[in-house]
Amino acid sequence: MTPVLPATQLPTERGSSEPNPLRSRKKQRTRFAIEDAALDLFAEQGYEETTVEQIAARAEVSKATFFRYFASKGDVIFGGPDDRHQGLQQAIVARPASEDALNAVRAAMREHWLPTVDPLRTVRQTRAARTSPVLRGLSQDLAMRWQADVSQALARRRGLKSPDRSCRLVAGVAFAVLSNAVNHWIDTPVEGGLAMVIDQGFDLLNEL
Numbered sequence: 001m002t003p004v005l006p007a008t009q010l011p012t013e014r015g016s017s018e019p020n021p022l023r024s025r026k027k028q029r030t031r032f033a034i035e036d037a038a039l040d041l042f043a044e045q046g047y048e049e050t051t052v053e054q055i056a057a058r059a060e061v062s063k064a065t066f067f068r069y070f071a072s073k074g075d076v077i078f079g080g081p082d083d084r085h086q087g088l089q090q091a092i093v094a095r096p097a098s099e100d101a102l103n104a105v106r107a108a109m110r111e112h113w114l115p116t117v118d119p120l121r122t123v124r125q126t127r128a129a130r131t132s133p134v135l136r137g138l139s140q141d142l143a144m145r146w147q148a149d150v151s152q153a154l155a156r157r158r159g160l161k162s163p164d165r166s167c168r169l170v171a172g173v174a175f176a177v178l179s180n181a182v183n184h185w186i187d188t189p190v191e192g193g194l195a196m197v198i199d200q201g202f203d204l205l206n207e208l
Helices: 021-045 052-059 063-069 081-094 101-116 119-131 133-157 165-187 194-207
Strands: none
Touching: 021 052, 021 063, 021 119, 052 063, 081 101, 081 133, 101 133, 101 165, 101 194, 119 133, 119 165, 133 165, 165 194
């Protein structure tokens, strides 16, 4: 099973914050055009066979424009993890001290992270990753970074300088629930959105 994170809405340009709504929308359209072009090409001819030049041509942008939005062709699918996870880390740290660690992660995900999930992008990202050894490797790297971010937040919540075994275990369990839910949601017709399926995964875990 490919380790999978739900795809979330990302900033228009890497590291940028755009106060102008019209300019921001134009950048968002450009980013989506590049992303759609890349995912279409990955589906048509494979990730390894697709070049940045081909993606830029399909999206009708220059190669330089591509690199203003994405660091690499793999970044089209897995880019921006630090931006995506910062809010989740802050939400975990802010959870009540009386709440156990796993439920703190669950609540933080439900309230501050899952509302940003892009279902269609998640489906396309996952299907692309399943067909490419390179993307599976990138997906594994992202999974490890996500767990490291969550374990670090759990450590901060407890006043620890660095994550201990308990923090890392909880982060690993939370990711297992998350990845299982994404794969199940994509492969099995279910009612309700992805967030609901993830929540059901945590409920099933509590029943074991």
